[in-house]
Amino acid sequence: MKRVFVFLLIALFATIDVAPAFAQAETRVEVAQQQKRRTLFDVLFGAEPQQAPPPVQQTQPRKATPAALPPPKPQVEKAADATRLAVFGDSLAVDLAKALERFYAEDPNLVVINQGVGSSGFVRDDYFDWNKTIGEQIAADSFDLAIVIIGVNDRQEIRVNGQSYNSLTPQWTAAYQARLNDFLGQLRAARKPVIWVGLPPMSKTEYSAAMSQISALYKLAAFSGGAEYLDIYERFLGEDGKYSSQGPDVNGQNARMRKDDGIHFSTAGADKLAFYISQSIRTFYRGGGITVAVADPLLGTDAAAMLRPPYQGQGQTRLLEVAGAVVPISRAPQRAADLLIAAPQPAADMGFSLEQLMAAPIGRADAFGVGINPSETENEGQE
Template sequence: MTRSRLKLEARDVMTMIMALALLAVSAGASMAQDYPRQRRTLLDFLFGRSEPAPRYRNLQRNEFPTAPQRPRRKPAASPARAAPPPVATPETPPAPAKLDKAQKILVIGDFFASSIGDGLAEAFRDSPGTVVEVRSNGSSGLVRDDYFDWQKQLPKMLDEVKPALVVIEVGANDRQQMTASGGEQRFPTDGWFSEYERRVDALARKITDKHIPLIWAGLPPVKSPGMSADLSRFNALYRKSAERLGGEFVDLWDGFVDQDGAFVLTGSDVNGQQVRLRGPDGISMTDAGKRKMAFYLEKSVRKLLGAMASPGLVRLDLDNPPSLPDTPLRLGDEAFRTPPMKISDPALDGGDRLLGGPLPAQTAKTPSPRDLLVTTGIAPDAPSGRLDDFRLPSIAK
């Protein structure tokens, strides 16, 4: 290759490089209008960028692009449903008015006595001859006589109420130190129980000395096993004192334990239905529990009060006698023509002979199909035409 040809080719290459450089510069100038100024290399001038640099600018909070939101559809209105008819609750008939001379049941003691009083009031709601008077102090007992002294307050209540029966339920608050004449007695020492038994006897005598029937209700179990053990020991003392002085002790314990003797919150009510009997504290009573406590006392109360504790009682007062029909009874009517009969008349039981006497002669009778089957072992023929009649039909000759 000649020297002139080499110079020509070199000049062409330089011309091409200069053209590419001018083209890159012009392209960079146009791009600089849209993109910030950046450092460029020779490769950038020769071959350009594969993709433009991103643009950045400060955006305010409300300038960020957000995806288009679709308008929310309003929920379709549900078809109107007819309101269910109101359930008719049976109305409790009003309780009958109490008689002016109704006998009163006085219930005294602590918060358990208040529960028994509520239950008895419900039990004898329909008994016009019985009124329940509750005189209880929830925090009282026979130990803290400085707080409430039942030995002094009970005679006043008896004179005021004039009860036909007294129910006592006390002792749930008595598991504490006692101050007696001999000093302080700590629970549960022997000295403590000796003094406590003396106070129980003294309270019961204030009732029995006035010849008023006494029912001492036992304490029910509670959730705490230790407290239940102490209350069970109290019940044994109450039973001993009440029966010694002519009163009656009613044990409530079995109504609030299961078959193994363990405390239960839920059990059978007076109707045999499973309900909640005790409160969440394991001590207080629900309405069903109160009614169940009274259920154990009802039999004894009705026995002591007699007809006055019967529901639907109609008492005949001398100053307000009932009106009798004006039509006189006529002894000549057919309804009164009943012949008298002695109680010892043998004809009452269908016999007129003594045991061992001769039997009357039996008249002959036609043996029944049963008798024939028993004596001969041959069943009688079935009636003609019945399904079990297997005789061949007779052929007329």
């Protein structure tokens, strides 16, 4: 009887213990299974006190240290008497001036002045008159060295004295050249050195051809006006000799050289152009003041108005050499008309004969070791 009672008691406790487990929600089944089940020993003699689990030490995850940015370049204070490099032109000049500022950022002796005006040119002087502006800048003595890059807005008709002429026609070309000559003439009269930068290739073929024709006018005006002309056309072509928006940067790495419009330079392209221009700037500037050749051996002659030889990249010094700057002091400069009717030069003196060389006395520069001893000659005469 006792065994039956014990068995019923065990069954009752088992039912009480198991029934709540079936009533739990499915989401807590896993939690109930993880708890320790009560056994018959626990019912009869009591469960052992459970020790509290040791506290779990939660470690804070380390925050990733952000990559350190390179320290900014120190701002170099420009000297009070720094050479003032002014960049004149259209929107191309605006981008170029920023690139030159980056290039000479650490040079305390040169300061870049951005004088670029977007949408300007030599055609629409009613919008912006560059000849008037350059005269005002010269009068104010606001710069020492001029860089000019312009022309992307000049493929349009020009108005002169109420008359309009289509772009690149003979009348248009004559009027355009007159404005270029006026611009450069003012700079030359003020003895301001000028570096005129030609236009690069453009993405659209027809537009690029027009810009090349305008660049040819710049080249002629620069040579006749005493300016340094920098041709950059081929330096921004692709390997196939055509327009390319990509190319090697100043470090030799392939980079995007032009903007999406196919006209303007990207930052890398402008930096590359600034590097090329810096080589021409060295003709006039070497870390201090500027130097410019002012002597003109053709001044006052009929040849002064003639077009100077196109020795590109050689600067004023080369032009002076070609013009014949080195002449004997004793000879007066000849006029161009005299050179055309000059009489033939007289035959040059033949110099010493072989007999004279052989008879040279010992000790003279032309004796060559076979000269005659003067004392022996005198003794022979006395005998």
